[in-house]
Amino acid sequence: xxxxKSGFVTVVGRPNVGKSTLINYMVGEKIVITSDKPQTTRNKxxxxxxxxxxQIVFIDTPGIHKGKSKLSxxxxxxxxxxxxxxxxxxxxxxxxxxxxxxxKYIIEKVKDMAIPxxxxxxxxxxxxxxxxxAEEIKEMNIFNDVIRISATTGKNIYxxxxxxxxxxxxxxxxxxxxxxxxxxxWFVISELIREKALLELEDEVPHxxxxxxDKIEERKNKNMIDVYAxxxxxxxxxxxxxxxxxxxxxxxxxxxxxxxxxxxxxxxVYLNLWVKIDKNWRDNERTLKELGYKNW
Numbered sequence: 001x002x003x004x005k006s007g008f009v010t011v012v013g014r015p016n017v018g019k020s021t022l023i024n025y026m027v028g029e030k031i032v033i034t035s036d037k038p039q040t041t042r043n044k045x046x047x048x049x050x051x052x053x054x055q056i057v058f059i060d061t062p063g064i065h066k067g068k069s070k071l072s073x074x075x076x077x078x079x080x081x082x083x084x085x086x087x088x089x090x091x092x093x094x095x096x097x098x099x100x101x102x103x104k105y106i107i108e109k110v111k112d113m114a115i116p117x118x119x120x121x122x123x124x125x126x127x128x129x130x131x132x133x134a135e136e137i138k139e140m141n142i143f144n145d146v147i148r149i150s151a152t153t154g155k156n157i158y159x160x161x162x163x164x165x166x167x168x169x170x171x172x173x174x175x176x177x178x179x180x181x182x183x184x185x186w187f188v189i190s191e192l193i194r195e196k197a198l199l200e201l202e203d204e205v206p207h208x209x210x211x212x213x214d215k216i217e218e219r220k221n222k223n224m225i226d227v228y229a230x231x232x233x234x235x236x237x238x239x240x241x242x243x244x245x246x247x248x249x250x251x252x253x254x255x256x257x258x259x260x261x262x263x264x265x266x267x268x269v270y271l272n273l274w275v276k277i278d279k280n281w282r283d284n285e286r287t288l289k290e291l292g293y294k295n296w
Contacts, residue, residue, distance in 0.1 A: 005054040007087035007168030012110065014102040017094040018122040022151035023047045023058045026161070029180050029264075048175050054165050055173050059086065087168045089115055090160070091143065092151075094122040095133045111142045116167035118160065119143040125150040186213040189261055193229055193273070196257040200249060201242065209233050209242070210281050224268040227261065231275045234282075239275045250275065 011019045027047045049056040089110055093103045110117065119137045121130055130148065137146045145163055149156045181188065190211040197209050210232035218225050231253075233239055243250045250273055258271040 003170040004173065005165060005168045006056070006171035006174060007054075007164065008057045008059060009088045009090060009164055010059045010086040011090045011092060012106055013092040014100075014106070017092050018151040019060050019092055022090075022092065022120070022122070022149075022157075022160075023060050025151055025154055025157060026056075026058065027180050047181050048179050049161075050173065050175070050177050050179070054168065055171075055175065056161070056164055056168070057174065087115065088164050089113060089117045090120060091117065092120040092122055093133065093137075094127075096123075096127040096130050097132060099133060099136055107137075107140065107142060111140075116163075117143045118163050119146045120160065121146065121148045122151050124148040124155060125153050185265075186216055188264060189213060189216070189227060190229065192260045192264065193231070193253070193257040193271075196253045196260070197231060197242070200253050200256070209238075210278075224270060225265055226270045226272070228272045231273060232278045232281045233275060234277070234279050236277060239277050242275050 011023060013019050024047075026049050047058045047060065049058065091106060091110065093099065095103065099107075119134075119142075121134045121137070124130060134146050134148050137143060144167075145159075147156050147159050149160070151157075190213050194209060194211045197211070201209075212230040212232060214228040214230055216225065216227050231242055231250075233242060241249070242253075244252075254271050254273045257273075258269050261271065262269045
């Protein structure tokens with residue numbers, strides 16, 4: 001019998017290049033939210049891929065960006081922490097023609113790390129001619145391999161798994177076979193709600209929103225779970241936008257989030273959402289800890 005391998009893989013890149021989409025595809029479950037908005041991923045999220053040969057723990061980092069709030073400082077600390085202990089590094093970009101300043105900044109940050117590194121050029125299904133970006137990265141002679149992929153369709157994803165398996169060592173199975181994330185259930189639920197809010201609000205509410213889970217309880221003798229959650233925003237005008245005319249926007253957010261939560265939990269869900277104004281939630285340490293942002 002061949003040896004069982006295990007290892008930790010950190011995924012880095014600019015905001016919205018497809019890090020979360022890639023990890024969700026690999027794990028086969030939607031546990032990391034995706035959106036075209038900056039700061040979609042705020043936490044360092046661990047997702048677990050397991051097959052008969054190996055267990056791979058992916059660490060999805062927040063997109064590297066500049067910011068001054070305590071939330072931004074927390075996100076920076078999550079990135080720095082993820083870069084400390086890992087077996088393989090994945091750098092991902094989605095540029096069409098050439099690398100931008102953000103990509104080059106990240107490459108400069110990781111180029112001297114003495115670990116196996118792979119570069120992924122995402123959205124090859126959309127940008128048929130992004131070979132130039134892959135060639136630009138190859139010429140740097142920093143990465144062990146450069147692969148054009150599509151995190152949406154799964155193109156060349158198998159090559160990433162093969163590369164990781166070749167570059168991790170024999171080790172234990174850290175998590176059960178059906179385990180997909182080390183985040184608690186309430187955190188994943190809050191992230192699913194936040195994703196739907198980001199998608200529905202588009203650019204109407206700058207700086208996004210925070211989601212606080214107030215209570216999750218199972219109804220006795222009924223196949224249903226009740227979820228009570230609060231959407232935090234910074235201004236009265238934002239509250240009105242989130243609720244929408246006659247509560248239409250909040251209803252849509254709740255309906256779409258409920259469907260994802262039901263798929264996650266495998267049962268019917270009653271989702272109760274309400275909106276609260278907290279002008280300084282992004283700089284309030286207590287609030288950030290309650291939202292799951294604990295380390296800064």
